Amino acid sequence: MIKRELYLERIRPFMHKDLIKVITGIRRCGKSVILQLIQKELENEGITPSSILNYNFESLKLAKLCTAEALHKDVIDKTKAISGKAYIFFDEIQEVENWEKVINSLRIDIDCDIYITGSNSKLLSGELSTYLAGRYVEFIIYPFSFKEFCSLIKKTKPKSSTAECFNLYIKFGGMPYLWNLEYQEEPVKQYLQDLYNAVELKDIIRRNKIRDVDLLERIINYITANTGNTFSATSISKYLKNEGRTIAPETVLNYIHAGIDAFLFYPVKRQDVEGKKILSVQEKYYIVDHGIREAVIGDNMANINMILENIVFLELIRRGYKVTVGKYAQKEIDFIAQKQAKTIYIQVCYILATQETSEREFGVYRNIKDNYPKYVLSLDEFDMSRDGIIHKNIKDFLLEDD
Incomplete structure (x- = not known):
């Protein structure tokens, strides 16, 4: 089990506090492991295991507790035997009907420190905020970063080079369970396809009561295939019309x-x-894990620029940046990343193979006169920095501390 220090550092200041810790992210990204790591830290601090209650609602054993009243009674009964603060962990809480009422009540009824996980952002922000406005903090968990991935590979294969690790990462992505499959191509592909289907069925279709499953699949596949491309709901609507499906842009957006x-x-x-200013048309969309895209759509290597861009984007938001795509006249800057008072510009490409490519990537900054750091990231091994613009190898950028 890899210790995901990036997330633990963010969670530690809120441990033992009465704020609800809400841990979210796509299915199988490692939320349950984060809960285990927190429990281990609590025990290392001297909290007795008997003061820790653990509920995983993916288990059928807990089916009888999937109503607000039943769960509340069970927690109250079990905490009667606890002297002092109770530490309560609810995994995949959205399986409990009216779960938000339970959390709100427990916060009032007993001395407790509560941690919950879930796989739907709307569930855990909209409904939770209604009952617990100002009383919770949210932490989004992402698949393994390249730094985490590289650390894991080198634990068992210490002679693996960074380049070898990156080739594996490009191919398979960062979903944590792949480690258990020893990164064998066919089992990995099947697992990621099944994960994609589970997210579609459980977290999208059932949650939103979608009836036209075929249409949903077409839209999701379109976005997955076109990761990092600029398009609008209207353009997707037109595309689907050419495919024989008439649908309003508003439905596409939903x-x-x-x-x-x-x-x-x-x-x-x-x-x-x-x-x-922020423009209101033609957003971009990036997929949570490029390994899922390879398993479902394929051709990641044929679209390597797109995949590298996706990897860098996820790394930026993983580090806590707010990210936008920059537009300057007719030119586009891949990312403008902002965090507190810090702003950086980033261009991403595969290799700077020709003068034309180099001019395109560096030249986009020519008329931007502010003093914020400007980067060009590629897989070139030699430093090609020029005119105050910093060139870095993508692998080095991904491995460095923010």
Whole structure:
């Protein structure tokens, strides 16, 4: 079990506090492991195991506790034997009917420190905020970063080079369970396809009561195939019309948002660098894990620029940046990343193989006169920095501390 220190560092200041810790992310990204790591830290601090209650609602053993009244009674009964604060962990809480009422009541009824996980952002922000406004903090968990992935591989194969690790990462992505499959191609592909189907069925179709499953699949597959490309709901609507399906752009947008709520996709708005304003048309969407895209769509290597861009985007939001796509006149900057007072510009490409490619990637910054750091990231091994613009190898960027 890899210790995911990036997330633990963010959670530690809130441990032992009465704020509800809400841990979200796509299915199988490692939320349950985070709960285990927190429990281990609590025990290392001297909290007795008997003070820790654990509920995993994916288990049928807990089916009888999937109503608010039954769960509340069970927790109250079990905490009577606990002297002092109770530490309560609810995994996949959305399986409990009216779960938010339970959490709110427990916070009032007993001395407790509560941690919950779930796989739907709408469930855990909209409904939770209604009952617990200002009384919870949310932590989004992502698949393994390249740094985590590399660390894991080198634990068992210490002679593996960074380049070898990156080739594996490009091919398989960062879903944690793949380690148990020893990164064998066919089992990995089957697992990721099944995961994709589970997210579609459980977190999108059932959650949103979608009847036209075929249409949903077409839209999700379109976005998955076109990761990182600029398009609108209207353009998808026109595409589907050519495929013989007539659908309003508003319906397309609703289906896209259902995928976003399930943490399958992340939307990125476009920003006018000159006007310093967010544009309301033609967002980009990035998939939560490029390994899922390879398993479902294939051809990641044929679209390597797209995949590298997806990897860098996920790394930026993993590090806590707010990310937009930059627009300057007719040119586009891949990412403008902002965190507190820090702003950086990033261009991503495969290799700077020709003068034309180099001019395109570096030249986009020519008329941007502010003093924020500007980067070009590629897989070239030699430093090609110029004109104050920093060139870095993508692998080095992914391995460095923010």
